[in-house]
Structures are given as structure tokens and as C-alpha cells.
Amino acid sequence: MGYQIPREAADQLFGWLAEHYEILAPKVFAGEGCFSDTDVTRYGTVRSLSEIEFDKKSDYSFKEALLPVNETLFYFTEDQETVPAAPGKKRLVFLRSCDLHALKRLDAIYLENGREDFYYKRLREHVLFVLIGCPESCDTGFCVSMGTSQTGDYDLYLKISEETVWADCKSEELKAFFGRLPDGTCAETAVSPEAPSENKETVTLPPSFSEDILSNPVWESYGSRCIGCGRCNFVCPTCTCFTMQDIHYRDNAKAGERRRVWASCQVDGYTDVAGGGSFRKTQSDRLRFKVLHKICDFEKRFGFQMCVGCGRCEAVCPEYISYISLINTLVKEDA
Amino acid sequence: MNNEYLPFPSQVKEVIRHTDIEYTFRMGFSGDVRPGQFFEVSIPKFGEAPISVSGIGADTVDLTIRRVGTVTNQIFEHYKGSTLFMRGPYGNGFYLENYLNRELFVIAGGTGLSPVKGIVDYFSDHPQKVRSMTLIAGFKSPSDILFREDFEHWEKTMKVIRTVDTAPEGYEGAVGLVTKYIPELSVTDPARSAFVIVGPPAMMKFAAAEVLKLPIPEENIWISQERKMCCGLGKCGHCRIGSTYVCLNGPVFNYAKGKYLVD
Ligand SMILES: Cc1cc2nc3c(=O)[nH]c(=O)nc-3n(C[C@H](O)[C@H](O)[C@H](O)COP(=O)(O)OP(=O)(O)OC[C@H]3O[C@@H](n4cnc5c(N)ncnc54)[C@H](O)[C@@H]3O)c2cc1C
Ligand code: SF4
Ligand code: SF4
Ligand code: FES
Numbered sequence: 085m086g087y088q089i090p091r092e093a094a095d096q097l098f099g100w101l102a103e104h105y106e107i108l109a110p111k112v113f114a115g116e117g118c119f120s121d122t123d124v125t126r127y128g129t130v131r132s133l134s135e136i137e138f139d140k141k142s143d144y145s146f147k148e149a150l151l152p153v154n155e156t157l158f159y160f161t162e163d164q165e166t167v168p169a170a171p172g173k174k175r176l177v178f179l180r181s182c183d184l185h186a187l188k189r190l191d192a193i194y195l196e197n198g199r200e201d202f203y204y205k206r207l208r209e210h211v212l213f214v215l216i217g218c219p220e221s222c223d224t225g226f227c228v229s230m231g232t233s234q235t236g237d238y239d240l241y242l243k244i245s246e247e248t249v250w251a252d253c254k255s256e257e258l259k260a261f262f263g264r265l266p267d268g269t270c271a272e273t274a275v276s277p278e279a280p281s282e283n284k285e286t287v288t289l290p291p292s293f294s295e296d297i298l299s300n301p302v303w304e305s306y307g308s309r310c311i312g313c314g315r316c317n318f319v320c321p322t323c324t325c326f327t328m329q330d331i332h333y334r335d336n337a338k339a340g341e342r343r344r345v346w347a348s349c350q351v352d353g354y355t356d357v358a359g360g361g362s363f364r365k366t367q368s369d370r371l372r373f374k375v376l377h378k379i380c381d382f383e384k385r386f387g388f389q390m391c392v393g394c395g396r397c398e399a400v401c402p403e404y405i406s407y408i409s410l411i412n413t414l415v416k417e418d419a
Numbered sequence: 420m421n422n423e424y425l426p427f428p429s430q431v432k433e434v435i436r437h438t439d440i441e442y443t444f445r446m447g448f449s450g451d452v453r454p455g456q457f458f459e460v461s462i463p464k465f466g467e468a469p470i471s472v473s474g475i476g477a478d479t480v481d482l483t484i485r486r487v488g489t490v491t492n493q494i495f496e497h498y499k500g501s502t503l504f505m506r507g508p509y510g511n512g513f514y515l516e517n518y519l520n521r522e523l524f525v526i527a528g529g530t531g532l533s534p535v536k537g538i539v540d541y542f543s544d545h546p547q548k549v550r551s552m553t554l555i556a557g558f559k560s561p562s563d564i565l566f567r568e569d570f571e572h573w574e575k576t577m578k579v580i581r582t583v584d585t586a587p588e589g590y591e592g593a594v595g596l597v598t599k600y601i602p603e604l605s606v607t608d609p610a611r612s613a614f615v616i617v618g619p620p621a622m623m624k625f626a627a628a629e630v631l632k633l634p635i636p637e638e639n640i641w642i643s644q645e646r647k648m649c650c651g652l653g654k655c656g657h658c659r660i661g662s663t664y665v666c667l668n669g670p671v672f673n674y675a676k677g678k679y680l681v682d
Contacts, residue, residue: 157424160463165425198653198667202422298681325656328649332464340464342424344649347656354657355647355682358487361620363646363682373682376661384662 086275087251087262093269094249095133100261101176102131105212108149109178110142111135117143136178138244141222145321145396146179150190150207151346155326157203159341174210178242180218181279182225182394185232186321187213192386193324212239212255217278224395226285226408232392234279241277250275285408287393289379293418297380298372300417306410307368309403314348316397316407317374322390325349349374371405379411423652426461426504432479434498437565440486441530444498446505449478453512454537455643455671458482459651461504462493469648472508473533474540480508483533483565509651510670513538513615513641519548521613522606526555526597526626528618532565534643534670535617540569543576550611552577553604557597557622559584597622601629609635617643627674640674 089097101107109130117124125137126144159166194204215238218227227233239255252275253259262270317323327347332340347354350370355363364370382390398407433445452472460482461467468490474481486495494503515538523542525535542552554573558564560583573579580600582593593600597618606612612635616626623642630640646665649655658665660680672680 163428165463167422167425193654193656197664199423200420201652201654202420202424205420324654326649327655327657328467330461330464330466337464342461342463342467344655347649349656357645357647358485359619369682377659381662 085253085259085262086273087253088271088273088275089249089251089262089265089269091244091247091249093265094244094251097261097265098133099131100264101258104173104261105176106171106173107131107176107178108146109136109214110140110216112137112140133244133249136216138216141180141218141225141394141396143396143400144319145186145394146177146183147186147190147321147324149175149177149211150187150204151194151324151326154343154345155203157342157344159339161339170206170210174212175207176212176214176240178214178216180216180394181235181277182227182230182232182392183321184213184215184235184237185227185230185392186394187237188388189322189382189390189392190324192382196386212258214238215241215277217241217243218280219278221280221283222395224285224398224408226283226287226393226395228280228283228393229285229287229289230389230391230393232394233281233283234277238277241275243275243278252276283393285395285398287408287411288415289389289411290415290419293376293380293414297376297414297418300414302410302414302417303368303372306405307366307371309405310350310367310371311403312350312352312367312370313402314351315400315402317348317350318346319396319400321394321396322378322392323348325354371410375407375410375414423506424650426459426467426506428502429505431498431501431503437483437567438563440495441483441565442495442498443473443481443483443566444494444503445474445476445479445481446503447478448480448505450508452480452508453514454541455534456508456510456512457534457648457651457670458505458507459509459648460484460490460494461506462490462497463504465493466490467649469509469651471534472512473536475537481536483530483536485530507651509666511668513643513671515541517641518542518613518615521549521611522551522553522608523549524553524555524604524606524612524614524630526601526614526616526618526630528557528597528622528626529559529563530565531618531622531643532556535615536566536569538615539573539577543573546576550607553580554578555580555582555597555600557582557584557618561586561590561592596625598625598629601626602632604633606633606635609633609639612639614640615642616640620645627678637675637678638673642672642674642677643670644672644677644680645670 241252326344378391435443473483646658
């Protein structure tokens, strides 16, 4: 159901939502960017529409709403394990089309690859997704190439201006909030999400790569510049790896907790096994491992590509390693 | 919904010392389990470690643990009268059906004997279920030999070559790498043979190359891969090779598929 609402009424509606839900949305954090004197746009809790960054794609993805950077699995005391309670409030998560497509990738790993993940599932079941449109393409995204520029899988779509808010609401639960608006403020009208029809960047993946792909010189030429910082993994909405970590408290050595923390396949230690062994020792091998997962190996397992073309890894790399030109070179050389 | 990450406490029933740093812990466990599967074993506040099943009893499983770091140190220092925490079993393990009525050869290097020990035990107890059985087990030196008592038992029902890489002068057993003994094996019917090879990556590579030369078809060879594993559940990603998750699709692979796994 589409609505057109004056901004003031929409702000009031948002206030009701904020009482009912924890709202996670992209926000600008001034001066916290990874290059000096830059801002970063990442996820945080918001209570008003004006806090949300609607115009610029977030530097970090929405995935932390479902996969906290650092998640306590359980606490232990002497002989007891206690699982932390699930968050009391349901969540509303604001995100763009590429990210909503990334959700399907997270689901593939956490709900379908082997058994269901308890912690992911209990968060996932209590999240509603609010789509932010893209009237034009961002700088580094190639969502059109990856088929992720449009989606209908949202619970709510919102477009805002200073005077007016347009909404398309699919969720019955959220429709009830629109119903509470004073008579005459909520006009029904057709609203459909804005989506770009082209990007500045294009990537054309072949149906499959040759067997020589593993030894293509592109891995060495791009990988030799990689410093293994892992940022490309942390910003990616489809990277899902974690490492287990046990800790005990300094003031009470008998108590502690087991956590899982985000991990990066580009960083040392990712493959270390007992006896000093490790696999993929060079950054070139690690880059190959990551990139082929995104555009080939995941697809072999699940039937659709992992990369959604959000372009975040392209933008974040401190060594200016271009993921897009890497893929385009690879595709050309492998043909 | 089941929370797979929550371990259950399991009593240490018995401890068998093999070397200074390798003990077998007989743990209380009743449930389905196969040789080659593994458990995530933990000591709360220190961490988890994937450990293979090295023996299966009526209501026990054996875990043969090598002391190498944080978790395994804790296990060795605090096991007395204690419980360990476990979750699992995980992985596919070895399916004994694959080896019935075949000439079976098990080739193991060092701690690689743990995951295959369940196979050796089973066919040692049921020798009529295979055409013949041969075990080649290699260790670094005589003081690294594991499962000494089991070897005495196995020698009664199968051909056993227990070798060490190097030995002090006067050592009476076999000396040399396991690969040295492979060309000497006599296989009556390669098509109805089965080879299980488990050990460090280099050992498996060279042993498989020797076995292929016998010649044995690739489909008759099985290996078990070790990778870093944090979850055992197809989630943490550490064990992935290409489109394969070693914790879910392995750790046991038929060589015809396993050889295509490139890290
Ligand atoms: C499927 C599988 C079966 C195994 N079976 C056995 C077994 O039967 N007996 C045995 O003694 N060992 C076995 N291992 C190896 C064992 O898991 C490691 O020795 C153990 O995790 C080390 O833990 P730690 O805390 O004592 O050492 P740490 O202090 O964590 O580190 C010591 C070394 O172990 C490596 N390591 C740490 N965590 C892991 C991990 N999750 N997976 C692999 N290596 C790791 C570290 O990188 C480091 O090199 C197996 C590993 C796998 C993957
Ligand atoms: S690989 Fe890069 S472009 Fe693709 S989804 Fe991840 S961050 Fe976005
Ligand atoms: S962000 Fe760049 S330098 Fe850092 S790990 Fe990724 S490719 Fe390497
Ligand atoms: S061990 Fe975590 S995915 Fe295999």
C-alpha cells in the first residue's frame, strides 16, 4: 500500500515506530572515517528520520544488525552456561536494494549451510526491513550488473524530502502505524522504489571460468599490493566469517564468556592449524580465495552469485586495489 | 530451536598415556558416531579445539589429544576427575560400508592414526568382513609411537607395518617413511581394494602418489583433511576450500574429489 504523508506527520509516525522497535539505520559519524579528516557512514540506532543518511550509501553494511561484530554466545560460571536473552525489541533495519539482496546470501550460510544458526535465526525472525531507494547510482556500485538494483522484498519503502514522505508498506504489522495517523494526513497513492537503471561501473561475469583461473597472473599483480588489513571483508554485506574467542573476567577468573568475532580471510592466522601449518600464505592467494568465492565458488554451492555489487570493498581499500578492474581483467584474460 | 553452540559436559572416564604430550581421553558419550568424525572439545574460558574420534565404545568415545597450545594445555593440566565440554560429532567420517569385502589398506602418519583407528579396531574385531587388512603406521621416532597396546592386539588379526622415520642405533622395528613400504604391498585385485590415507598434508600427498603407482584407481582411495575449524557447522568459514566446507562435506574425501580441492 502506497502513501503520501506530510513530513511532520511522518516524523510523528517515526516516533511511534521508535518506541516499538529498535531502529538501525545508516548514520554519519563525523571525523571517524578510515582516512584522516573523513566521515564514516555506518549503522547505529536512530530515533528520528532526520538522523538517517538517505543520500549516501553507507560505508559499512547492515549486516551487524544480524551478525554483531562481537557476539556473546553464552556466559559461564563455575558449572553453568547461560545464553544471553534475545533483544527485547524487534528491529527495523534501513537498507538499500543491494543490501537486501545480500540478506539472501547471509540466509544461505546461516540458515541453509548445515544446521540453522540459533543466534542468527532468533535475530532474523524479529527484523523488518525498510528499503531506501537509489534515485541514481552510487560511485562504486555495480548492482545493475549483478542483478541486485531492484527488489520487492521489503516490508516498507521510504522516500523523504523536507516537506513530504512517500511510503510503500507491505507489512501488516507496520500498516497499523499508518492507520494511527490523523485523518487526512495519509493519502493513498502509488509508490514504487527508485532504482538506478545503470551504474558507472559494469562487470560481466561469464557462466563459468576456465580451470586455469587459479594460476591467472592477475592474482599476483593485484595481490602483491594487499597489506592484509581485512577492511574489504568487514565492509562487505556478504562476508560472514567469524572466529571463536573465550575470555575470563579479570575480577573473577571463574567466570567468563564465549564469543564469536568477525574474521577476515585476508588477515594472518585465518587458516593456522596446529604444528605451525597454514594454507594460503601469500596475500595473492588470499585475494584469489576471496574474489573467487564472491564470483564463482559460492555460486557453485548455492546457485546464485555471492557478490551483490555494492562496491564497498572497492571504496574502502587503503591500497586502492580495485576489485572491479580486477574482475574485469580476470574475465578478459580468462576468456 | 536447538542451540548447536552449547556444549555438553562429559566425564573423563579413563586416560591412556602414549607419550609425554599425547594422551587418549575416554569420554562419556552415547549417540551415533563414526570413525573420522570429530568433536569440538572445550574448557570454558580457554577455548575450543576440534578433536577426532579415535575409538568408539558402548557409552564412550576416545579422543587422542596432542598437547600443543592454550586449550590442549589446559586439558592436560586439569583433566583429573574432571569433565570436558564437547559438542558434536561433526563431519562425515568414514563409512565402513565402503570397505566391506575389500582388500583394505590403512596408511597413517603420526596423529593421523587417531581418525582411522576406529576403522582398524572394527575390522580387527570383524576380520571376516574384509578380504584382507593391512596397516602401515609411521611415527617420527620410537618415543612418538601411539597406541602401543593396540598394535599388539592388531598384529594378531592383520598385517601391520609400524615404522619410524628415524631411530637410535639398535632399534629393532621397521625404519623409514611410510612411502617406502607402499611399493612392496601386494594387491591381488586393485579394483576391489580400498586405501585410507591420513596424516600431515605432505605425507598424504606422497603416499597417495605411491598408491596410484601400484596402480590403484583414484576412487579406491580416501583421505581426511585437516583445516582450521572454529564452528564445525558450516558457518565460521575457516575450513572452506573453494565451494567445499571441510567440516560439512569432509573431513573425509574420496581422492577422486579430494584432489580437486585447492586452497
Ligand atoms: C578435523 C580435525 C581433527 C583434529 N583431530 C585432532 C586429534 O584427534 N588430536 C589432536 O591432538 N588434534 C587434533 N586436531 C588439531 C587440534 O584441533 C589443534 O591441535 C587444537 O585446536 C589446538 O588448540 P590449542 O588451543 O591447544 O592450541 P592453540 O594455542 O590455539 O594453537 C596451537 C596451534 O593450533 C592451531 N589451531 C588453533 N585452533 C585450531 C583449530 N580450530 N583447528 C585447527 N588448528 C587450530 C593454532 O593455529 C596453532 O598453530 C584436529 C583438527 C581438526 C581440524
Ligand atoms: S565483494 Fe565487494 S562489491 Fe561484492 S558484495 Fe562484497 S563489498 Fe560489495
Ligand atoms: S582492503 Fe585492500 S589491502 Fe585491505 S585486505 Fe582488502 S584488498 Fe587487502
Ligand atoms: S569449521 Fe566453521 S565453517 Fe567449517
